[in-house]
Amino acid sequence: MTGRNDLPAAPRSRFALPQTSIGGLPSKQRARALEFVRSLLESPTAPYFEDGPVSVVRRFARERAGLSLAEDEHANLIVRWPGSKRSRAPALAFSAHLDHPGFHYSGVRGGVHTGRFHGGVPARFMPGARVRFHSSSGSAHATAIVRAAENRGRDGIVAEFRDVRGKPARGSFGVFDLTDGVMRGTRLSSRVCDDLMGAAAILALLDHCVETNCTRAVTGVFTRAEETGFIGCVGLLESGLLAADTIMIGLECSPRRATAVVGEGPVVRVGDRQSVFDPMITAGIEAAARRVSTRVPGFGYQRALMDGGSCESTAYNAFGIQAGAMCLALGNYHNCGPGETIAPEFVDWNDFEGLVAIMIECSESFDAAQITLNTRMRLKQIYDREYKRLTVSGRRLKRPAKPGMRGVAR
Numbered sequence: 189m190t191g192r193n194d195l196p197a198a199p200r201s202r203f204a205l206p207q208t209s210i211g212g213l214p215s216k217q218r219a220r221a222l223e224f225v226r227s228l229l230e231s232p233t234a235p236y237f238e239d240g241p242v243s244v245v246r247r248f249a250r251e252r253a254g255l256s257l258a259e260d261e262h263a264n265l266i267v268r269w270p271g272s273k274r275s276r277a278p279a280l281a282f283s284a285h286l287d288h289p290g291f292h293y294s295g296v297r298g299g300v301h302t303g304r305f306h307g308g309v310p311a312r313f314m315p316g317a318r319v320r321f322h323s324s325s326g327s328a329h330a331t332a333i334v335r336a337a338e339n340r341g342r343d344g345i346v347a348e349f350r351d352v353r354g355k356p357a358r359g360s361f362g363v364f365d366l367t368d369g370v371m372r373g374t375r376l377s378s379r380v381c382d383d384l385m386g387a388a389a390i391l392a393l394l395d396h397c398v399e400t401n402c403t404r405a406v407t408g409v410f411t412r413a414e415e416t417g418f419i420g421c422v423g424l425l426e427s428g429l430l431a432a433d434t435i436m437i438g439l440e441c442s443p444r445r446a447t448a449v450v451g452e453g454p455v456v457r458v459g460d461r462q463s464v465f466d467p468m469i470t471a472g473i474e475a476a477a478r479r480v481s482t483r484v485p486g487f488g489y490q491r492a493l494m495d496g497g498s499c500e501s502t503a504y505n506a507f508g509i510q511a512g513a514m515c516l517a518l519g520n521y522h523n524c525g526p527g528e529t530i531a532p533e534f535v536d537w538n539d540f541e542g543l544v545a546i547m548i549e550c551s552e553s554f555d556a557a558q559i560t561l562n563t564r565m566r567l568k569q570i571y572d573r574e575y576k577r578l579t580v581s582g583r584r585l586k587r588p589a590k591p592g593m594r595g596v597a598r
């Protein structure tokens with residue numbers, strides 16, 4: 189089968205809402221969320237080639253009155269909803285990255301096309317994988333199959349391609365030739381869940397803020413080049429565009445764990461492979477999740493240390509912006525499928541809806557000082573109930589021991 193430019197047709201996609209809803213979002217909002225997901229997932233991306241998703245976010249911000257768009261010198265994007273009420277409360281921000289592991293085309297020498305891979309995918313998964321090359325504007329102009337891939341240490345993974353169709357050009361990037369998105373039941377499989385699903389959740393939240401004239405200020409942060417070591421995020425932090433007292437919640441798709449299962453609800457992420465996150469913000473996120481679960485029957489969420497990868501919340505905390513995190517449990521992380529083959533990533537659609545529902549709840553109520561106070565009050569209540577036992581036994585422990593008793597308990 190051939191497509192445009194006589195290239196093999198791209199894999200089919202199917203974006204359709206699951207029949208059943210967990211009830212976290214009203215039906216109109218579900219449909220809009222699917223549109224945000226679709227527009228992002230249909231945009232090919234790789235580290236340093238986030239042009240497609242960047243233009244989706246820019247367009248989203250410009251189309252909605254009330255949102256403002258700021259960019260740092262690296263085209264990291266900050267979309268702000270100012271809130272309908274003036275407030276001194278610190279900004280509540282959500283962050284997601286727009287890239288995904290992919291190839292940069294290097295050129296052809298002696299008839300052999302090569303490319304360098306950027307991002308964390310082991311080389312042994314790559315031979316036999318189909319790749320589609322795009323210009324930075326997103327148009328596809330070549331396809332190929334990985335013949336061999338070798339990890340060259342500091343130079344990263346270099347791949348050789350066979351069966352090249354079309355004309356790959358210098359300055360183009362390659363993505364695994366997998367579906368943009370297919371919904372089966374409640375499972376959404378895609379070339380890129382990590383982290384365009386996080387970015388889509390922020391668009392759904394900001395859209396809700398505009399539609400409901402949300403009182404609180406909410407900020408969406410969209411970073412570049414996360415997969416090569418939080419490069420865009422660190423650039424943004426160095427730019428000083430984020431207020432120091434920002435309450436940051438990082439969003440990710442993170443490899444599923446025994447304690448964080450695909451389809452069991454969005455995950456309150458207490459930490460990653462490198463660090464644990466801000467306890468107060470974590471408590472605030474979980475309080476919001478609990479409120480949604482009391483309101484929506486059958487709504488579940490998970491709480492876990494997602495140590496299968498690292499996320500930008502580690503970078504935010506390291507640079508002095510307090511951060512917590514949420515994520516979706518992810519299957520086939522970084523396209524690593526069964527039998528060491530390249531396959532679509534997958535998440536559960538209901539987990540995604542649940543994530544958006546918790547984010548909306550956070551935007552309606554997230555008082556950091558109050559959360560700390562509540563924790564102290566809860567501990568004090570238990571203390572008041574138990575303190576008599578503590579004082580009585582304390583008196584015994586403080587009595588001088590009788591001679592010959594040598595520490596025998598009474």
Ligand SMILES: [Zn+2]
Nearest residue numbers: 382383440441
């Ligand atoms: Zn990620």
